[in-house]
Amino acid sequence: ETGVTQTPRHLVMGMTNKKSLKCEQHLGHNAMYWYKQSAKKPLELMFVYNFKEQTENNSVPSRFSPECPNSSHLFLHLHTLQPEDSALYLCASSQWRREGTEAFFGQGTRLTVV
């Protein structure tokens, strides 16, 4: 248990569905992140939130919409996804850019788009 909790753990959705992934941390961190991990590829950073403000969006398609209502919660809203969006979505949290700080990752949500 790393202190970062993601729900659901597994999700199967159709291309016309709308769903949301949730991430929660109670580690007192002020930065939260969404990563995508596709088969045979390195982790890719999708979104970064620092003190609830989005600071980075790595050219992610608009069918992925993040929301950070407070520094402890992070959502990823999904709509009209494509089969190639099937992947493991990982949430992480840390202190924002403090030298020597580590990132803590959640268990991930295994998403399958059918």
Place this chain on the structure above:
Amino acid sequence: KNEVEQSPQNLTAQEGEFITINCSYSVGISALHWLQQHPGGGIVSLFMLSSGKKKHGRLIATINIQEKHSSLHITASHPRDSAVYICAVRGSGGGADGLTFGKGTHLIIQP
């Protein structure tokens, strides 16, 4: 942009063997992370190091800044060590943005 290469990509060994996983990167860094990912998907940080060597139980991580290379060693390997081991580097600061990840080394320890 930093290029992170891990070797081997896949490794199968017998219980008790000494395991070495290598990571090399192309541009100077402020820190290197070794992460462990179990089949369920969750990632756990094993080490964060910027110089020298760190040891935690049966795990040892070393880094050579001049050669831009790091190794993760597992002594007396056990089937529960079976996982994907990921190397990640960052240029400056701390946290989880600015990290460049390797593709991972898939380790299987057979009883």
